[in-house]
Amino acid sequence: MLNYRDYLSYSEKCTQLAEEESLDKLKFLIPSILLSWIAIESFINNIMDDFGNLPEDLFELHERSLLIEKKVIFVDHGGDMGKFKLGQREYKKLEEKILFLIAKFGNLNKPYKGEILWQNFKDLRDTRNKILHPRRNIELTLTVEKAYKYLETSKNIIQFVSTNVWHKKISF
Amino acid sequence: MKILFEENAKKSEKIEELVSIFLKEVSTLETKLDVPMVIFQDGVNNSYYIKCQISARIASKIIDLNAKIKAKDPGSFRSNRELMLEHTTYLKMELDASKGREFNDLIVEYNCEYNADKFLKVWGGQHRAHAILNVISSANRYHGFKVYFDLNEKQRTEVALISNTNMGVSDDTFDKMLEETTFGDTLRELCQKVGLLGPKEDFADVGARSEKITVKIARSFIVNYYMGLDRGKTIKSGDLDKNIYEPYVTETGVLIDSKYAEVMSEKGNKILGDESLIEAGKKFIELHRTQYEKVKGNPEKIKNRKAYRNKALVISVLCGWSYIAGLLQNHRARLLNHYEIPKTTSKIPDPLNAEEMSNFKHDSDLPTYRGLGTRQSAKDLQRLAQVFLAKSLSDSCILDKRFLQKAVSTVVGLTTLKKGYA
Numbered sequence: 001m002l003n004y005r006d007y008l009s010y011s012e013k014c015t016q017l018a019e020e021e022s023l024d025k026l027k028f029l030i031p032s033i034l035l036s037w038i039a040i041e042s043f044i045n046n047i048m049d050d051f052g053n054l055p056e057d058l059f060e061l062h063e064r065s066l067l068i069e070k071k072v073i074f075v076d077h078g079g080d081m082g083k084f085k086l087g088q089r090e091y092k093k094l095e096e097k098i099l100f101l102i103a104k105f106g107n108l109n110k111p112y113k114g115e116i117l118w119q120n121f122k123d124l125r126d127t128r129n130k131i132l133h134p135r136r137n138i139e140l141t142l143t144v145e146k147a148y149k150y151l152e153t154s155k156n157i158i159q160f161v162s163t164n165v166w167h168k169k170i171s172f
Numbered sequence: 173m174k175i176l177f178e179e180n181a182k183k184s185e186k187i188e189e190l191v192s193i194f195l196k197e198v199s200t201l202e203t204k205l206d207v208p209m210v211i212f213q214d215g216v217n218n219s220y221y222i223k224c225q226i227s228a229r230i231a232s233k234i235i236d237l238n239a240k241i242k243a244k245d246p247g248s249f250r251s252n253r254e255l256m257l258e259h260t261t262y263l264k265m266e267l268d269a270s271k272g273r274e275f276n277d278l279i280v281e282y283n284c285e286y287n288a289d290k291f292l293k294v295w296g297g298q299h300r301a302h303a304i305l306n307v308i309s310s311a312n313r314y315h316g317f318k319v320y321f322d323l324n325e326k327q328r329t330e331v332a333l334i335s336n337t338n339m340g341v342s343d344d345t346f347d348k349m350l351e352e353t354t355f356g357d358t359l360r361e362l363c364q365k366v367g368l369l370g371p372k373e374d375f376a377d378v379g380a381r382s383e384k385i386t387v388k389i390a391r392s393f394i395v396n397y398y399m400g401l402d403r404g405k406t407i408k409s410g411d412l413d414k415n416i417y418e419p420y421v422t423e424t425g426v427l428i429d430s431k432y433a434e435v436m437s438e439k440g441n442k443i444l445g446d447e448s449l450i451e452a453g454k455k456f457i458e459l460h461r462t463q464y465e466k467v468k469g470n471p472e473k474i475k476n477r478k479a480y481r482n483k484a485l486v487i488s489v490l491c492g493w494s495y496i497a498g499l500l501q502n503h504r505a506r507l508l509n510h511y512e513i514p515k516t517t518s519k520i521p522d523p524l525n526a527e528e529m530s531n532f533k534h535d536s537d538l539p540t541y542r543g544l545g546t547r548q549s550a551k552d553l554q555r556l557a558q559v560f561l562a563k564s565l566s567d568s569c570i571l572d573k574r575f576l577q578k579a580v581s582t583v584v585g586l587t588t589l590k591k592g593y594a
Contacts, residue, residue, distance in 0.1 A: 001573070003535055046535050050585035053578050055414050058589060105588060162536075165588055171538050 296335025366453030400498025492556025
């Protein structure tokens, strides 16, 4: 099973190939950027699983809803009538998962959305969305420099979460 | 021949008489030259000794390489580490001896209480002594001996320990010596009773090279069992899976581990009658033997490595297993599941899935992490305890990759949760 280190390493390799390629750099830049994003997804999802695997009563229902990506539903019939419980799969945004982890386990008592790290993360997210949801009227400008920047952003986000949740730095 | 006491040695008629008897029985260079013999007394343990030169031919007739700490106990085992006669250092030693090299500071005890013909019991320099004996036909030189007299068990143990300190003797050998002196045969008897040792088998001298168990392993098993037992008494069944458990590895070497000493001072040889502990030991041996046989018998599916065969004996695996055995004593249904040997499949030929454990890595681990059940760090001990605790939820568990990931994920989650709330 691949982990975030593998994805980061593949992303880096793709960027290097793009650097060496003279004609069609895009064929390497697109996977490079997606892999940088996947590295964060892999890392965050696995942390969410670490908590999602714990006995249910260690978290509030809405927290578990985020952890195991299931919808909170109101039961209006049967034995559990009038109670809330978790229902079908409901995918949560990566951004929300990060916000939750930092708020729950980090000692960061200040907003950080305005900081460069978060702005770079949003930039990576937007580019990833443009790649994954292409439209005629959306312009996609990818460069080797951007790919390296996203790779760095991916590492920085992973480090940010690791230091706030596990209180230790990751070795890449 | 004149016998004198060194100025720091307290005069003792008994010792003087013993030295005198010794010198009548053994012809030393000092006797031959009529040089006065000086009796010294150790400043630390008060033991008496002389320093003298004995020829190889005479020494060969009176040296005993099977010295025992408990001289009066016929059941007591040889206390020194095994001789390494194939080792290049020894081979060089023997070659030198054959060419006439004289050795010094051979540490022996004059003791006629067992194997009386060979009354010089070797405590330090057993390889040198062996080399001297082996080349007696080609070289007969004088060798320097330090001969101790009238040692009690405590003094004898210390002499054995200090004599071996310079030789890179393993801590396992120290453990073996100290165990016998301090607690007698209880640990060995228990291990023989449950099958951790064969009927007349003793603990290994050097655990890393052996496939036998060491004193440290046996002590760790017991300590963890009782630690788990104590913890289990305080936890309700529903809360068992909400905790991080911290098995413990006993200290090894010249000092006896404090937790083990605590268990032994409280229970002593009563542990030999603790049926639950003995049952746990027997179940553990079943697991070890199954693991061993499955690895050995499936060379096409798993490498027949010692580390895989003996996976159950890896200290973190053993401590984790034993701790959980103690923890679940008051939770019978889960205990019975714990005692079930993990199932094997066509892809997982060994119950402990040693290969998968070795390849295991969590995202929070360093890239250099060597896998589950390979170290004795606190992290590894906690993880192994969780593996066995999670296994106890079912009677037909397979330790596959997914299972291991979930178990470790639980430990990481609980640890983080604890820190997050702190």
